Every structure is written in C-alpha cells, then in structure tokens.
Amino acid sequence: MTCIDIHAHIVDRQYLEQLRTHLGLEVTESGDKTFLGRGGNTVAWSRPDMFEVDDRLRAMDRKGIDMRAISLSTPNVYAWEPSIQIEVARMINDRVYEMCAAHPDRFVGMASLPLGDIDASMRELDRAVNDLGMRGIALGSNVSGRQLDDPMFEPLWEQMSALSLPAFMHPMFPANTSGMDGYELPLRVGFPFDTTLAATRLIYGGVLERHPDIAIVLAHTGGTLLTLIERLDNGFRIFPACREHISQLPSVYAKQLYYDTASFFGPVLDMAIGFAGADHLLFATDDPYIDADTAHVDALDLAAEDKAAILGGNAARLLGL
Numbered sequence: 001m002t003c004i005d006i007h008a009h010i011v012d013r014q015y016l017e018q019l020r021t022h023l024g025l026e027v028t029e030s031g032d033k034t035f036l037g038r039g040g041n042t043v044a045w046s047r048p049d050m051f052e053v054d055d056r057l058r059a060m061d062r063k064g065i066d067m068r069a070i071s072l073s074t075p076n077v078y079a080w081e082p083s084i085q086i087e088v089a090r091m092i093n094d095r096v097y098e099m100c101a102a103h104p105d106r107f108v109g110m111a112s113l114p115l116g117d118i119d120a121s122m123r124e125l126d127r128a129v130n131d132l133g134m135r136g137i138a139l140g141s142n143v144s145g146r147q148l149d150d151p152m153f154e155p156l157w158e159q160m161s162a163l164s165l166p167a168f169m170h171p172m173f174p175a176n177t178s179g180m181d182g183y184e185l186p187l188r189v190g191f192p193f194d195t196t197l198a199a200t201r202l203i204y205g206g207v208l209e210r211h212p213d214i215a216i217v218l219a220h221t222g223g224t225l226l227t228l229i230e231r232l233d234n235g236f237r238i239f240p241a242c243r244e245h246i247s248q249l250p251s252v253y254a255k256q257l258y259y260d261t262a263s264f265f266g267p268v269l270d271m272a273i274g275f276a277g278a279d280h281l282l283f284a285t286d287d288p289y290i291d292a293d294t295a296h297v298d299a300l301d302l303a304a305e306d307k308a309a310i311l312g313g314n315a316a317r318l319l320g321l
Helices: 013-023 053-063 082-102 118-130 151-163 185-204 225-238 250-254 266-276 304-319
Strands: 004-010 026-030 033-038 041-046 067-072 107-112 136-140 167-170 216-218 258-260
Touching (some): 004 082, 004 304, 013 033, 013 041, 013 082, 041 185, 067 167, 067 304, 082 107, 082 118, 107 118, 118 151, 167 185, 185 216, 185 225, 225 250, 225 266
Parallel strands (some): 004 067, 167 216
Antiparallel strands (some): 033 041
C-alpha cells in the first residue's frame, strides 16, 4: 500500500521574506519558531527544520508516508497585487518543481496561480502542467476577498474540467475578521469558516453543477461544511435565492467534493465517510506545521480496503499517479 499525503506545504525563505517586506509584518521569535504577524495575529510562521528537505524526508520515512503533494500555504500569492502575483507564482512553482524533481518518488507538485489575473493564471497553469509536471493546483478559499463563485474564475473551472486536474483548496484568512481579535482566532476559527464559506458558494453559485467532474479537495475535512449540510438543503427548499443557480439539493453537490483528514478528529472523519464515502476522503497531515502521522486514519473502524483508499488510493487516482 502506498501512503500519500495530500496536504503538505513548501516552506521557502525567499517567499517568506518577500511576504514580510510586502506586508510590513512584525517578526517575533519564540523558542525555535519565527512568527510573522500584524495586529497581534500570525500571518505565517516557520522553524529551521521546515526548510530542510532531508529532515522532512526522514520524518516521512519514520511515519511510513511514501509521497506528499506539495502546495503553498496561506496567503498563497494573493497578498500581492495581480502584476506581482505572476512573478511570485512563477518563483514558488519553480521551487516546488525543484523539490519534486530532486525527489520524484517522494513529492508531487500542486501549482499556485496568480488568480488576480485570470489570463496570466491560464498561462501559468499551462506552464506548470506541461513544463513543470504539476499534478494539480493549490487554490485559496478566497482570492484577495474575491469569492470563488465569481464569474471571473469560470475559465479556471473550465480548464480544470478539461484537464481532469484536481484542486487542493486551502483556507485563506476571511475577508472580514471582525470579532476575531486575540487567541489567533483568524487561524483557529477564521480558516474553517472561510473553507465553509467557499464551499457553500461553490455549491449555491452553481460551479459544481456546471462542472460536475471537477475534483476539489477541501482542507481540514471541509471546515464546518458537513455540520451545515441539512441547513443548506433547507435553504434550497425554502428560499428562491438558494435555488437560483442549482437544480438539486446542496447535499448532492457536497458529495462531489473531496475532504482531507486534517481535522484529525475521529467523529468528524466518521461523519465525512458516512456522508461522502471513504472514496472521497484523503489522508492529510498539514506537514510541516502539524506533526501528524497515520494514527488518526489507522484508528478508524473501517475495512482494510477503505483505509488503503483513504491513505493513498484516492490521492493516487485524483493525481494520476
């Protein structure tokens, strides 16, 4: 059985320095961690070992993880204005490519796109897939506050469908974090909120109805989407606005989505399997930010073939491995 981690990140010094400079972030050291933040909230953080690929490979070996899909974490390239997003996306995609090319049996790349400029994104997607061998895209839950059901993104959905290319959707900070001051709430609460909002808009906005073959993997087991499914269905039954772009219950489209295991919480994973099936759940660790292994999947009361699918088979199918 091959174990494939769908949710793992590249940590790049040049990217973090450009992010710090561009956003004017404050630097705080605590133990072995460096935090970049503003307004009392962390925007990005790192440890020295995160930059060392050999350290990460040894951790994979220790945990029995054969491959990792590598993507850029929040805020992806969206922190910059569109013209600069293009440069940053090319830089980070080249770095992902270098990591994967050096260890092709251990890493596979997910491309970041300068989605502030959709035409540039289509060009970078072509380069990433055809020149760099990327197997999917790393997609944020919002793009500088612009929601994913915005018509400007329709060329992206069309191209993903045409290429049978999966997307790993990672949360971004919500456009409005009012009330989330302190306690790192934009990270702790804002992230799952924004994943839930993005998935809901993809459903109600008709993106998943127009493009039923698109494979979108939601980080952190879909945020809180699974707990809201019946509420969304009731919205469809009651309110005309909730039926404007779709012809079926939202739960139908939510079953088209894929969910990673990075909630790490057994009852939520059981809920995802019961709702969408074991064939729509993908093993994830959020490496190197969370020191997770396969234990949260091993503990599930499932048949061996279902665990094998979650731990690697489903990812291999979506990524074309």
